[in-house]
Amino acid sequence: MSDTLAGVAAPMGVVVTPATAARRGRRRPRRLLGLIVPVLVLVAWQLAWQWNLRPRTILPSPHEVLTAADAFFFGERVVGLSGVVYFKGAGWSHLATSLSRCGQAWAIAVAVGIVLGLGLGLSKWVADLLDPFTNALRAVPLFAWLPLASVWYGINPTSGKIIIFIGALWPVVVATTDSVARVPAAQIETARMLGTPRTRLWRRVYLPSALPEIVTGLRLSLTLAWTCVIIAELGGTTDGVGAMMTAAREAGATEQIIVGIFVFAVIGYLADRTLRLVSRRFVSWSAT
Amino acid sequence: MSGTLGRLVAKGVCKSFGALPVLDGIDLDVSAGRTLALLGPSGCGKSTLLRVMAGFESFEAGTVTVDGEPVTGPSPTRGMVAQAGTLFPWLTVRQNVGFGPRERGDSDVATTVADLLEVTGLSDFAGALPRQLSGGMRQRAAIAQVLANQPPLLLLDEPFGALDAQTRLRMHEWVRGLLAQRPTTTVLVTHDVDEALLLGDQLGLLSARPAKVVALRDVPFGSDRGRHTLAEPDFVSLKASVLDEVLEAS
Numbered sequence: 095m096s097d098t099l100a101g102v103a104a105p106m107g108v109v110v111t112p113a114t115a116a117r118r119g120r121r122r123p124r125r126l127l128g129l130i131v132p133v134l135v136l137v138a139w140q141l142a143w144q145w146n147l148r149p150r151t152i153l154p155s156p157h158e159v160l161t162a163a164d165a166f167f168f169g170e171r172v173v174g175l176s177g178v179v180y181f182k183g184a185g186w187s188h189l190a191t192s193l194s195r196c197g198q199a200w201a202i203a204v205a206v207g208i209v210l211g212l213g214l215g216l217s218k219w220v221a222d223l224l225d226p227f228t229n230a231l232r233a234v235p236l237f238a239w240l241p242l243a244s245v246w247y248g249i250n251p252t253s254g255k256i257i258i259f260i261g262a263l264w265p266v267v268v269a270t271t272d273s274v275a276r277v278p279a280a281q282i283e284t285a286r287m288l289g290t291p292r293t294r295l296w297r298r299v300y301l302p303s304a305l306p307e308i309v310t311g312l313r314l315s316l317t318l319a320w321t322c323v324i325i326a327e328l329g330g331t332t333d334g335v336g337a338m339m340t341a342a343r344e345a346g347a348t349e350q351i352i353v354g355i356f357v358f359a360v361i362g363y364l365a366d367r368t369l370r371l372v373s374r375r376f377v378s379w380s381a382t
Numbered sequence: 383m384s385g386t387l388g389r390l391v392a393k394g395v396c397k398s399f400g401a402l403p404v405l406d407g408i409d410l411d412v413s414a415g416r417t418l419a420l421l422g423p424s425g426c427g428k429s430t431l432l433r434v435m436a437g438f439e440s441f442e443a444g445t446v447t448v449d450g451e452p453v454t455g456p457s458p459t460r461g462m463v464a465q466a467g468t469l470f471p472w473l474t475v476r477q478n479v480g481f482g483p484r485e486r487g488d489s490d491v492a493t494t495v496a497d498l499l500e501v502t503g504l505s506d507f508a509g510a511l512p513r514q515l516s517g518g519m520r521q522r523a524a525i526a527q528v529l530a531n532q533p534p535l536l537l538l539d540e541p542f543g544a545l546d547a548q549t550r551l552r553m554h555e556w557v558r559g560l561l562a563q564r565p566t567t568t569v570l571v572t573h574d575v576d577e578a579l580l581l582g583d584q585l586g587l588l589s590a591r592p593a594k595v596v597a598l599r600d601v602p603f604g605s606d607r608g609r610h611t612l613a614e615p616d617f618v619s620l621k622a623s624v625l626d627e628v629l630e631a632s
Contacts (some may be wrong), residue, residue: 283438284468288482288531289458298485302472379472379511 154349155269162349163356166338179332179341181350190321191333195251199258199326200319204312207263211270211308228267236261240325251333254326257378262319269311273304306377313369320362386438386570388414388567390435390436392602395444396409397427397434398592400471404430405441406592412584414449414534415565419572419582419625425632428571432539435569448535458482461528462537465544467520468527469512475499475523476508491530498526501560518549518555522556529564531566531620536568542577554580575624580607585624589631596631 136156142148143155156269163185171183213220214228238273239260243253275312285299286292327336335357341352395408403447404427422428433439435446437456447454448460451546462468479498480491488494489508502522504515504603512520523539542550545597554577561581572578573593578585588596602620603611611617 113460195517237489281466281470282468283456284470285481285485287436287438287460287462287468288527289486294485301387302470341387377472379513 128213145322151282151346152348154352158349158353159356162347163353164267166350166353167287177332179337181338181347184338185357188338189333192327192335193361195326195334196258196319196323197254199260199322200316203259203262203315203319204266205258206272207266207311207315208308210263211267212274212300213266215271215274215304216296216300232264236322236325240328244330248330250330253327254323254331257326258319258322261325262315264320265311265315266308269314270304270308270348271305273311274300276307277303306380309369309373309377312373313366316365316369317362320358320365390418390446390448390535390567390569392435392446393444395431395434395446397439397441397443397624398422398429405434406594407444408593408595410586410595410598412569414567414568417561417570417581417584418584418586419570419578420586420588421572421575421578421595421628422588423579423590424573424629426591426632428573428588429539431588431593432462432569432571436460436537437536438462439589445513458486458531459533460535460537461531461533462519462535462539463505463524463528463541465540465542467524469520469524471512471522474509474511475504475515478512478523479526479530481527486531494530498530501528503583504555516549519547520552521545521553523556525560529566531579534567536566538568538570538572540572540574541570543572548572550577551609557581558605575628576612579603579624586611587624587627587631597627 140156143150143153143188147153165182167183167185169182172180180245195321202260208230210224214224215221236257239257247253247256281299281303282295285295290298323334324336324339327334328340332341335354339351339354342354390410390412392408392410395405396403397405397463408431410418418429420431426538430439434441437453453460469475470481473481476495476499480495483494485489486543495508496505499508502525504519504523504526507515507519515523516575525536525538525541535632542553545553558581561630568581570578570581582601585599586595588594589596602616
């Protein structure tokens with residue numbers, strides 16, 4: 095009677111509930127499960143193309159996109175004029191430009207964000223001073239900064255980096271502020287009792303104790319920074335994946351736009367994975 | 383032999399949380415190297431008293447001094463271990479034990495730490511993180527962490543309250559041995575009468591909140607106390623009368 099509720103008793107007294115059974119065998123099926131949706135999308139896309147649901151000029155086939163991607167990364171590179179956004183063979187260079195832009199702006203955002211977050215979380219004085227200001231600034235939509243940045247710096251990579259910086263800054267600030275405020279009082283007392291001077295508490299206790307949550311903020315921030323790259327490269331530059339996509343739109347080359355989308359997706363996914371692996375080394379003490 | 387440092391004197395200590403009085407004129411005098419066990423009904427302010435001695439809590443009236451020095455804030459000379467432990471979860475056992483000396487500018491902590499790990503039986507777990515330890519090991523590590531600063535005064539706030547009965551008994555025997563080796567003035571706050579009688583040289587009884595010292599007596603057992611003591615007739619009858627007093631006080 096009750097075995098339908100409590101699970102089926104297995105040999106050696108191990109109770110196998112549906113949940114434990116699923117947990118045991120979940121790795122492989124789970125991974126395969128994740129492939130179902132992409133495959134369905136691909137099939138739907140191919141069918142939509144075959145049945146001409148949309149004009150073929152604006153809906154290329156998967157095969158055309160694959161060919162374009164191949165040309166983008168492995169085609170023979172044409173070198174020449176300045177002011178031209180190259181596509182063929184220019185993939186790696188565009189990607190490197192976008193990554194370096196994103197990386198630079200993100201790194202600055204992380205440094206500024208952690209310092210600002212520590213200040214806001216550790217000092218009531220700093221919090222009272224800056225909270226209204228930062229909260230109001232945070233409410234400004236990212237795109238609203240674009241006109242100002244381009245008026246100040248022109249439509250160029252610098253204003254692009256500013257957009258990425260602003261986009262990446264807030265998750266770091268919020269995660270740092272919140273996690274620092276949640277550091278258990280007992281840890282602070284212990285450090286004080288053991289001889290840590292007040293001025294060193296942030297380094298000895300607050301930062302390490304808050305690190306797991308800060309790292310979560312960093313991951314969110316990196317993802318946001320990467321999505322901001324496209325905004326940063328909307329105009330004023332001939333380098334970068336975003337610039338390539340803008341040029342492709344002007345040229346009506348839909349398959350190239352889609353290549354750009356795939357590049358953003360794959361790199362964004364890989365960046366998050368990498369950060370997660372790297373950070374796991376530093377915050378392994380917190381069982382997650 | 384008894385240490386020459388660590389005489390703790392409290393005179394007329396009063397403390398309240400807002401309108402709620404918690405400590406009502408506490409007077410205590412613990413000689414250097416002795417262990418005072420404080421018993422009292424739960425919620426009576428035992429932990430608050432210990433936190434006052436540690437320097438974590440301010441108080442409205444009275445004085446607390448260690449060797450004549452007034453307590454004004456936390457200090458490495460007064461090591462406190464609480465029930466939940468005080469280890470830093472991101473540091474290994476070795477780093478946790480060496481934390482205090484290192485913070486105080488002692489760069490050569492290896493020997494001190496190795497000694498303490500030996501004494502606490504944690505040498506094999508030096509590289510482990512606190513969450514990988516059992517409850518008893520964690521509390522031993524927390525005590526080692528505090529002892530690394532060689533404080534004249536050790537404050538224990540129900541340090542074994544979260545442990546199972548067998549582990550607790552083992553810890554009692556271990557602490558006795560430890561304190562015999564390194565005489566340290568100790569104030570132990572507990573609600574466990576066995577623990578108070580096994581570890582204390584003196585027994586202090588606190589009233590219900592606001593806490594006052596209602597009785598102070600010497601514990602008549604020698605330094606060779608252990609699990610066998612629990613069955614001795616003297617122990618059993620003393621325990622019964624102390625229990626009566628505790629229940630009366632609450």
